[in-house]
Amino acid sequence: MINLLRYEIKRIVWSKKYLYIVLLIVASTYDSLTRLIIGGYMGTAPFSDWSYTLFLNLISPLLMVSMIFIISSTFNDKEMRARSIIFSSPITQTKYYILKSFAVFVIFILTSLVPISMSFIYYKIMFGYGEFGSFIKFIFAFLFPTFIFLLGLSMLLGKINVKLIYTLIPVVFLIGFLNLGGDIVPMWADIFGNNFFDMYSLSMLIGREMEIVPFKLPNAFIYTRLELVLLGLIFLLYTCNKEEKE
Amino acid sequence: MEIKLENISKEYKNVKALDNINLAINSPAMIGFVGPNGAGKSTLMKMLVGQLLPTSGNIIVDGVLLNKNEKHLKERLGYLPQDFGLYEELTVEEFLDYMACLKGINRSKRKSIDRAISLTSLEEKRKFKIKTLSGGQKQRIGIAQAILNNPELLIVDEPTVGLDPEERIKFRNLFSEGSKEKIVILSTHIIEDVESICNSIIVLNKGKILFAGEPSELVKGALDHVGTIEIVGNNREEILESGMKGEFKITSTVITPHGTRYRVVSESLPSSFEKITPSLEDAYVYCMLKGEVENAG
Numbered sequence: 001m002i003n004l005l006r007y008e009i010k011r012i013v014w015s016k017k018y019l020y021i022v023l024l025i026v027a028s029t030y031d032s033l034t035r036l037i038i039g040g041y042m043g044t045a046p047f048s049d050w051s052y053t054l055f056l057n058l059i060s061p062l063l064m065v066s067m068i069f070i071i072s073s074t075f076n077d078k079e080m081r082a083r084s085i086i087f088s089s090p091i092t093q094t095k096y097y098i099l100k101s102f103a104v105f106v107i108f109i110l111t112s113l114v115p116i117s118m119s120f121i122y123y124k125i126m127f128g129y130g131e132f133g134s135f136i137k138f139i140f141a142f143l144f145p146t147f148i149f150l151l152g153l154s155m156l157l158g159k160i161n162v163k164l165i166y167t168l169i170p171v172v173f174l175i176g177f178l179n180l181g182g183d184i185v186p187m188w189a190d191i192f193g194n195n196f197f198d199m200y201s202l203s204m205l206i207g208r209e210m211e212i213v214p215f216k217l218p219n220a221f222i223y224t225r226l227e228l229v230l231l232g233l234i235f236l237l238y239t240c241n242k243e244e245k246e
Numbered sequence: 247m248e249i250k251l252e253n254i255s256k257e258y259k260n261v262k263a264l265d266n267i268n269l270a271i272n273s274p275a276m277i278g279f280v281g282p283n284g285a286g287k288s289t290l291m292k293m294l295v296g297q298l299l300p301t302s303g304n305i306i307v308d309g310v311l312l313n314k315n316e317k318h319l320k321e322r323l324g325y326l327p328q329d330f331g332l333y334e335e336l337t338v339e340e341f342l343d344y345m346a347c348l349k350g351i352n353r354s355k356r357k358s359i360d361r362a363i364s365l366t367s368l369e370e371k372r373k374f375k376i377k378t379l380s381g382g383q384k385q386r387i388g389i390a391q392a393i394l395n396n397p398e399l400l401i402v403d404e405p406t407v408g409l410d411p412e413e414r415i416k417f418r419n420l421f422s423e424g425s426k427e428k429i430v431i432l433s434t435h436i437i438e439d440v441e442s443i444c445n446s447i448i449v450l451n452k453g454k455i456l457f458a459g460e461p462s463e464l465v466k467g468a469l470d471h472v473g474t475i476e477i478v479g480n481n482r483e484e485i486l487e488s489g490m491k492g493e494f495k496i497t498s499t500v501i502t503p504h505g506t507r508y509r510v511v512s513e514s515l516p517s518s519f520e521k522i523t524p525s526l527e528d529a530y531v532y533c534m535l536k537g538e539v540e541n542a543g
Contacts, residue, residue: 003347011335081331085391088295088325089348090317 001099008103012070013110021066022114025059029115032058033122041197047129049138049215052119053196056142059115060192061176064146065169067108068154072165074100075158097240101151108147112139141217141225146191149228152235159239191228196221247273247308247322247398247429249294254303256289256453263289265453267303273398276425278440278461279433280530281450287433288328290450291403294431295325321350324397326388328404328433334377338368338387341376345391362390365420367413381408389417393424400424403433418443441526449533456537461526468529471511472497473519478505495531511535 012018032055041050073079086096116139123129150172157164176192196217254267264286271277279287292298293305296316305312307319333341342359351358363372366386371379376387385408392400402421406414414436421430422443434440440447440461447464449457457464494512511531515521524532 001347004344007333007336007340007344007347010340011333015335078331078334081329082333084297084327084330085325085332085345085388086348087297088320088323088327089345090320090350091348 001095004099005103005106008099009106012073012103012107018070018107021069022111025062025066025111025114026118028062029059029118033119037119038126045127047123047127049134052135053138053142053215055119056138057192057194057197060143060146061173063108063112063115063143064150064176064192065173066111067104067147068150068165068169068172070107071104071151071154071158072162072169074104074155075162075165093244094240097155097236101155101236101240104151105147108151112143141222142193145225145228145232146193148232149191149235150232152232152239155239156235159242159244190224193221193225248306249399249429250304250306251294252304252306254290254293254300254305256286256293256298257301262453264293264300267453267455269448269455269458271429271431273429274425274427275446276422276430276444277432277446277448278444279431279448279450280435280437280440281456282534284452285450286453287450288403289453291325291327291401291431291433295323295401296320319399321395322398324392324395324400326392326402326405328407330388332376332384332387335375337373337375338363338379338390339372341387342390342394345394349395351395358394358396362394365393366390367416382410382413385409386413389420393420398428400428400430402431404435405432406434406436406439414439437527437530447526449530451534451537454537457533461529464529464533465524465526468511468524468532470521471513471515471532472509472524472528473512473515473521474507474509475519476502476505476507495535497528497531 036058037046037051037055040046040048041054044050087093091099120132123132150168154165154168157168172191175189176194249269249271251267251269254264254269255262256264267290279290281287289298293300296312296319299313307315310318312319333344336344339359342362343355346355346359363369366389368383368386368390371383376384379387385405389402389405392402400421405421406417409417418439421432424430425443425445432439432444444461446459447457447461448455449464457467494510494515496508496510498509500507500509509522509528510519511524511528512519513535
């Protein structure tokens with residue numbers, strides 16, 4: 001299985017498509033750091049918990065859309081034609097989808113490391129700041145639940161019809177980039193955690209009594225993230241186990 | 247290995263792709279599936295490899311229902327579909343290594359890959375990315391992955407498409423040698439391929455088996471139904487018209503110094519035709535013609 005995973009990852013990483021994705025993420029990260037994060041969020045330092053979670057929130061849409069685009073290759077014509085050979089081997093459909101999902105998961109980690117490393121280098125060079133350990137929990141809270149949910153959803157939609165994945169790409173892009181707040185994007189569809197900034201932080205800032213705005217991830221936010229993980233895993237389980245023979 | 251097909255039917259939106267197929271295959275066997283496009287050959291093959299489910303009927307492999315024993319079959323299977331894709335970003339060697347992992351070849355994996363590469367004459371291309379290879383070379387990779395695990399059951403659908411005549415002969419012989427102790431099922435439009443290697447032939451049309459048996463039996467059935475006639479000059483209209491009406495089928499047309507010589511297959515050969523010994527191709531055409539007449543009846 002390790003060998004198969006190695007080949008799956010190689011197939012994705014050693015492609016022009018992936019190179020362009022990485023270049024786009026590098027450009028977008030550079031823009032976010034130098035134009036938006038450098039000023040800090042709501043008067044906090046650029047390397048504060050507030051600013052870093054905002055940074056994760058800013059890079060998230062492009063990262064997730066890229067991953068959905070990569071997932072779409074599991075269901076494109078080329079892969080479908082290869083399946084006629086692959087499914088003549090003893091690999092089960094469940095193992096096949098687990099293999100594909102795990103490969104995308106590894107690619108997600110590798111790709112996420114690009115903006116994360118860039119941010120760490122930026123903080124070190126610009127501000128001499130090096131205490132990155134505190135950021136790890138935010139990376140898990142902001143990036144992973146969104147990814148797991150979208151991985152499960154994309155796999156499920158792809159299995160129904162690959163065109164549904166292509167439809168999902170602009171939808172996710174819009175939800176992520178149009179930081180519209182709770183009035184337009186309801187809480188249940190807030191897969192990127194935009195409401196956390198739009199509502200929670202605003203109320204904290206208005207009613208604050210201290211100079212330093214305390215940073216705390218509210219329980220409601222954490223539950224929403226856990227729900228996304230759970231939903232994503234349910235979608236994945238369903239995709240892996242649903243028989244698709246004619 | 248023993249494969250039994252019992253009353254297999256497959257329907258797609260009220261169209262019968264296979265209609266009550268009954269068949270028993272025991273190793274060793276080298277079987278040729280022949281029939282026109284849409285006859286049901288590929289559907290039958292996909293069912294045999296467990297990629298399609300029958301609408302009704304059972305496929306039994308070594309005494310156990312296929313849907314309850316798919317792993318048993320797939321561990322012993324080599325399959326080359328008619329239309330297939332490869333992971334073109336990988337090299338030939340990497341793709342075969344990938345397939346070897348899928349097929350669960352652990353011991354002597356390197357040996358198996360080398361053997362498959364050598365049998366398909368891909369030595370020079372082993373380090374090349376698949377996307378840089380020609381259609382014929384990709385077809386050879388398809389064959390290489392099918393024989394990688396030295397399968398007990400080898401099913402190849404139109405395996406010689408895109409290959410040059412020399413390669414075609416080479417692969418025909420490869421399949422034939424493999425059938426000494428296993429089952430090889432070959433689907434093709436090229437009767438010559440079947441004639442030279444198969445000890446059993448199955449003629450399919452419109453989802454039904456028209457003939458199943460030895461090629462010599464098929465030929466025997468066409469005796470007295472194949473003939474030739476030479477038309478002197480340009481009086482070809484009459485014969486072409488009869489051909490159009492379906493009275494007989496013209497299997498070859500040769501321009502001679504005096505006119506045109508036609509080779510025809512007919513249910514009842516007109517007396518003006520000179521009877522000749524049928525070839526397997528003639529016999530196949532006769533079988534199809536007879537099927538059409540019976541259906542019309």
